Amino acid sequence: MTLVFEAVSAYDEAFAGKVAHVVDHGGESQPFAVDQWSAAPDQADCALFINPCNQATIDIGCGPGRLVAELAARKVLAMGIDVSTEAVRQTRSRGALALRRDVFGALPGEGRWSYALLADGNLGIGGDPVRLLWRLSQLLAPGGVVIAEVADHGTGFVRDRRRLRVDGRLSSFFDWAVVGLDAIGAVAANAGMTVVSSQSIGGRHAATLTKVAA
Numbered sequence: 001m002t003l004v005f006e007a008v009s010a011y012d013e014a015f016a017g018k019v020a021h022v023v024d025h026g027g028e029s030q031p032f033a034v035d036q037w038s039a040a041p042d043q044a045d046c047a048l049f050i051n052p053c054n055q056a057t058i059d060i061g062c063g064p065g066r067l068v069a070e071l072a073a074r075k076v077l078a079m080g081i082d083v084s085t086e087a088v089r090q091t092r093s094r095g096a097l098a099l100r101r102d103v104f105g106a107l108p109g110e111g112r113w114s115y116a117l118l119a120d121g122n123l124g125i126g127g128d129p130v131r132l133l134w135r136l137s138q139l140l141a142p143g144g145v146v147i148a149e150v151a152d153h154g155t156g157f158v159r160d161r162r163r164l165r166v167d168g169r170l171s172s173f174f175d176w177a178v179v180g181l182d183a184i185g186a187v188a189a190n191a192g193m194t195v196v197s198s199q200s201i202g203g204r205h206a207a208t209l210t211k212v213a214a
Contacts, residue, residue: 005169005171005172010163012085014032014164015084015087017034020034020166022162023165025160025161032164033120034064039066040066043201048147049067049117049147050074052208053114055076056115057114058080058107058113059078059080060118061081063084065080065094065098069091069096081099081102081103082101103135111139113140114140115147116144116145116146119206120149123149124160127161129177129179130191133188134191137211145210148179148184148206150180150184151179152180155178156180157186160176161176184198184209188207189212194209196208196210
């Protein structure tokens, strides 16, 4: 018998090491990549998200904190936020700053961040990337940028409702979205932003966005 429990609790259990999968609205599942997110940053992480950031950086949905910790080790002011208590705990255990916060709630340093990161598909948070990017534009300092991981060309813009399956238990549904390289320009424009560059390495893709001048 499967029992439904809150998605945030499912994230906590998954980050704590229980076997977890992401299940889409059609029932298809894929592993929840905790091992990857808990490991040291790889070449793609460094090239796409870490190396560009030399000033105040906020990592949205930081997970166990591999990016924030590496930035902190490089003496870059960085902070992660996540809705998972366990993710925040693990990020802090790496010696990095992290808060348990929802990106759509009040956050420290609003209007003063130089970089906002949406790695590991976190552009999908909330199922509405236009709303998410608009929110991040409020966090950025003048001239600040968002670096968002996106899917490959041909993916388009897909909205989804997902659940986590942890030890046979299904979480409640949460809204998610996937944006491809072919769709990020239109999504950004609808959020008052523009894509200034994109980069691909190791099968991963990231777009750099800035606010459109008023």
